[in-house]
Each structure stands twice: as C-alpha cells, then as structure tokens.
C-alpha cells in the first residue's frame with residue numbers, strides 16, 4: 054500500500070475510501086456484567102445476542118453495496134475473539150487528520166487491527182489526544198465549518214459506561230481545529246435502558262445529503278441544543294424519529310454521497326421518506342448487529358470523501 058492522504062469534511066460528500074468493521078472472530082457471547090451498552094446487555098439476558106455468522110452476512114452485504122459504488126474498502130486485521138464491528142469509534146478523520154480515540158478501556162485493543170492502515174498515513178497527520186481526553190468517533194461529526202460533538206458533562210460522568218466523550222474532548226477539538234465551530238450536545242445516558250440511552254451522537258442524530266437530517270429529540274438533554282440543529286437544518290428538512298425508531302437505530306444510516314444512503318431493510322417509514330425526497334436507498338439487513346447498539350455509521354470509519 055502506498056502512502057495516502059485523508060480528506061473528510063462532512064458526512065455526505067462522495068465516499069472514496071472507508072474502513073468497514075468485521076464480525077469475524079467476534080468472541081463468545083459476553084457475560085451480563087461485561088456488557089458496556091444496555092442493548093447488548095438486554096439481548097444477553099434474553100438469550101438473543103447475535104450470532105457471528107449472521108453478523109458476517111450483514112457486513113458482507115454492506116461491503117457489496119460500498120463496492121458497487123467503487124468505494125475502496127479496508128477491513129480490520131482479524132484479532133482472535135475481539136469484537137471489531139464498530140470501526141467508527143476507534144478513531145476518526147477530520148480534514149486531513151486522523152485522531153486516535155481514547156476509547157472505553159474495554160475496547161482499547163481494537164485499535165491494533167487498523168494500525169496497518171494508520172501506518173500508511175503521514176505521521177504529521179496522526180493525532181494522539183492526551184489521556185484525560187475521552188472521545189469516540191460515534192460522537193464526532195465533521196459538518197463543513199462545524200464539528201458536532203456528543204458529550205456528557207454531568208458530575209456523575211464516571212458512573213455511565215455509556216458516556217464516552219467528556220468535556221476535555223470538546224476543548225481538545227476546539228484547540229485542534231481553531232477555524233471550525235465546535236458545537237457540543239449533551240446526550241441522555243442510561244446504563245440499563247437502551248430506549249433512554251443515546252450511546253453516541255450518531256445514535257440520535259445524523260445529517261444527510263440535500264440539507265436533510267434525522268433526529269430523536271429525547272436523546273438530547275438540553276432543549277436549546279436540539280433546537281440549534283432544528284434551526285440549522287430547518288424543521289421541514291428534519292425527519293424526527295420515535296423512541297422505538299431510535300432504539301432500532303434509524304439515525305445510524307450511512308451516506309455514500311449526497312444522494313445515496315445505505316439503510317436497514319426494516320426502516321420502512323424512514324426509507325419511504327428518504328425516497329420521497331429523491332434519495333437512492335440501498336437497503337440491507339443489519340438487524341442482528343443492531344442488537345449491539347450500533348448500526349451502519351458505527352461500523353464504518355470514512356478515510357476519504359470528495
């Protein structure tokens with residue numbers, strides 16, 4: 054592999070290269086006490102935790118769609134018995150920089166599997182935040198002149214295994230990108246109730262092409278922060294999802310371009326709305342992976358867009 058240059062300015066410009074997570078050698082079903090999100094926990098308790106072979110098929114379907122649009126798809130190196138589905142969170146790209154996440158300690162080792170890609174970047178473009186900065190890619194959304202960041206800054210931050218991006222991360226991103234407007238959003242957190250938990254910003258909000266966006270109001274703790282997004286996109290451009298739709302991860306679709314969105318095949322109301330606004334919707338099955346509280350955006354780490 055030759056050296057290559059990163060470029061990500063937003064969520065929707067034509068995608069050229071991406072890392073797509075893998076479910077191979079995902080490890081055994083975790084113990085209840087080892088789950089780090091409420092939806093996985095719920096499925097472990099119910100005996101319905103997803104099977105590796107089913108999740109492999111879902112990621113294969115995703116890879117096929119990406120390849121159909123001539124996207125270069127990198128996969129993580131397979132580590133034995135390590136969950137490597139959610140590539141989004143382990144690092145993220147803004148402009149030409151790769152920022153390594155300071156992820157939940159339970160997920161730290163996942164980074165090794167993409168080091169072979171990161172090693173091909175210009176070392177000056179690789180940013181390693183200091184220890185006190187907690188940040189995961191699911192909470193960070195470059196949106197042209199903005200960087201939207203999901204966070205939780207309550208005194209009880211440490212009690213939430215579902216709170217992954219702290220206030221130090223906001224300051225860190227402001228300093229790293231002084232020309233961007235870093236806007237933070239306090240998210241609702243619950244360790245045990247997935248319907249009351251916005252694990253990351255991309256679990257309750259996502260900008261789409263053509264000036265549209267998806268949002269779930271209850272994911273936001275502060276009304277004005279939610280309202281900021283409604284005002285920015287315009288009420289008529291926003292698809293508001295219900296609690297149940299957030300739980301099914303409807304905000305976690307993935308844009309290949311301004312017009313093309315990869316979505317889950319059961320998201321009937323959303324997919325109909327998208328098509329009625331002229332989007333091409335590539336439907337794939339992803340309901341098994343969804344049981345781990347992540348979906349299509351969470352499984353990708355975009356490296357290059359136009």
Ligand SMILES: NC(=O)NCCC[C@H](N)C(=O)O
Nearest residue numbers: 090139191253345346347351
């Ligand atoms: N961006 C995302 O929302 N990623 C999903 C991560 C799910 C995983 N079970 C976790 O709790 O970290």
